[in-house]
Amino acid sequence: MRRIDGAIAFRGGGFAPRARAWAAAGTLIGLVALWQALEMAQLVPTLFLPAPLAIGRTLWALTVSGELWKHLSASLLRLAVGWTVGTVFGIAVGLAVGLWSALRSPVMAVVAALFPIPKIALVPLFIIWFGIGEGSKIATIGFGVFFPTVIATAGGVDGVPRGLIRMGQGFGLPTWKIVRSIVLPGALPAILTGFRVTSSIAIVLLVAAEMIGAERGIGAFILAAGNLYDMDALLAGIVVLSVLGLAVAWAIGVAERVLLRWR
Amino acid sequence: MSAAQGPPLSSGMSGGQGLRLTLRGIGHAYRGLQVLQDIDLTVAPGEVLALVGPSGCGKSTLLGIMGGLIAPAAGVVEAHGAVADDCLNPITYVFQDFALLPWRSVRDNVALPLEPHLPRAARRARVDEVLALTGLDAFAEAWPRELSGGMRQRVGIARALAVRPACLLMDEPLSALDAQTRTLLLEEFAGLIARAGTTTVYVTHTLSEAVRIGHEVAVMSRRPGRVRALLRIDRPIEGRRATDPDLLAMEARIWAMIRDDAATAERERVDAAD
Ligand SMILES: Nc1ncnc2c1ncn2[C@@H]1O[C@H](COP(=O)(O)OP(=O)(O)O)[C@@H](O)[C@H]1O
Ligand SMILES: [Mg+2]
Secondary structure: OOOOOOOOOOOOOOOOOOHHHEEEEEHHHHHHHHHHHHHOOOOOOOOOOHHHHHHHHHHHHHHHHHHHHHHHHHHHHHHHHHHHHHHHHHHHHHHHHHHHHHHEEEEEEEHHHOOOHHHHOOOOOOOHHHHOOOOHHHHHHHHHHHHHHHHHHHHHOOOOOOOHHHHHHHOOOOOOHHHHHHHHHHHHHHHEEEEEEHHHHHHHHHHHHHHOOOOOOHHHHHHHHHHHOOHHHHHHHHHHHHHHHHHHHHHHHHHHHHOOOOO | OOOOOOOOOOOOOOOOOEEEEEEEEOOOOOOOOEEEEEEEEOOOOOOOOEEEEOOOOOOHHHHHHHOOOOOOOOEEEEEEEOOOOOOOOOOEEEEEEEEOOOOOOHHHHHHHHOOOOOOOOHHHHHHHHHHHOOOHHHHOOHHHHHHHHHHHHHHHHHHHHHHHOOOEEEEEOOOOOHOOOOOHHHHHHHHHHHHHHHEEEEOOOOOOHHHHHEEEEEEEEOOOOOOOEEOOOOOHHHHOOOHHHHHHHHHHHHHHHHHHHHHHHHHHHHHHOO
16 A cells, blocks of 8 residues: 655656757857857868868958859859759659659659769769769759659648548639649648758758859869868868758758748 | 628629439348439438438448449439639538648648638638637647547538638548537538538437437438438527427427338447548
């Protein structure tokens, strides 16, 4: 026999992690500060890893000379065009796969066969197909973005509750209207989650494509700096990529908050 | 909610207009599971048929067949009658789980079925009208998730009324709600249906709902569902009271009929999703 006396202890906490923007920013700033402190205490030789301040100075010089913008603008254009092309086709094909049995198995078989191929390995092929210029770079990004977008969109369409589609049919809505007003918005959360993946893929492929036969672009800049063992410039390029990735993730977060505010 | 007062809904649709629904020899099976057999039924224009029966006897399937959402394995459903010019979807559903789009406000949910047909201004006028009728004016801009179940189903009926249907098919519209909300909404729906003058098939497995809202009650047997009895209730729907001894007696009669079926169906439910 056991007696119970006293207040009931709370045991329902935890398992509900919350996002804290200040903690995210604080961590990044703290890490950079720590890095700088280690360099200043001469615990890490600058040749081994340049200090943040040195990288910052290089970045500043690149900015005022216009050099940075020359490379960044070329990269942003490729990124925007490649990602948009891959996303538009990916959503269209993903919708089709999610809606029509005639397309489902054939397309998904092709996607499953081509998705795992590293698109970087195909760059020479894309150069033959689309030329050494912008075409091959955009194609590399576009193909890399296309497959995961198809998969995310098709999954999102599958997840749209059947009952909502039957509702649309019960009101006699035309097919285009059901797709436009029920299927697409229903799949949007999954599509936006896909954007997080595809934007990172796009940046990785951008740099890879720019390392083959490009004069401008952050990838070309990093490659050149690496060949000269100019570590300050190399890391400046990498910081630019990192900031680019952060900016894109932030933009997707804003899009999610605006488009999915009904949740 | 003052849903039971006010002028009749829409352009002269009250007073026995609406469609006559005729079901002939309807049968249906899902992968060898016979669900419906030899169903013959007629719903007179402007009347309410309450359809009761144990879980899994095929009520939802029958309703799906009536609205053209399920192709029956046997038989035909015919609709005959005049339909008002402003009717945008003659046969219209009200769903058990409301089927609201979570990413649209109340107003935009109600507007959805109007969008392919009406320009913005006409749409707005109609939406405002049915929102007022269902007591939703103050909630027009709310998201569905912010509403109680009862308010969500009010949106469901507002959306259905917005297309000025000639026939309403309601599949257990109250069964996701608590008992008190159910009583309140049943009164409102009875008033709205009577004023809209639509032919209505109202599926329920709550017998008190059936005798409260039906001109006629069709009692189905357990699977494979057939119509085992058809009972007429002569009281005008709007004046009925839940405590009316005649209605209570009718309820008891129906219960006596389906009690054994309901018990058997309950034991069979393993394979029978509701
Ligand atoms: N799409 C389906 N596929 C297979 N079986 C189904 C399907 N829909 C319903 N059923 C089965 O058919 C029977 C009747 O279902 P339903 O019409 O929903 O009955 P009720 O609405 O009277 O509860 C049940 O046994 C159910 O499990
Ligand atoms: Mg059912």
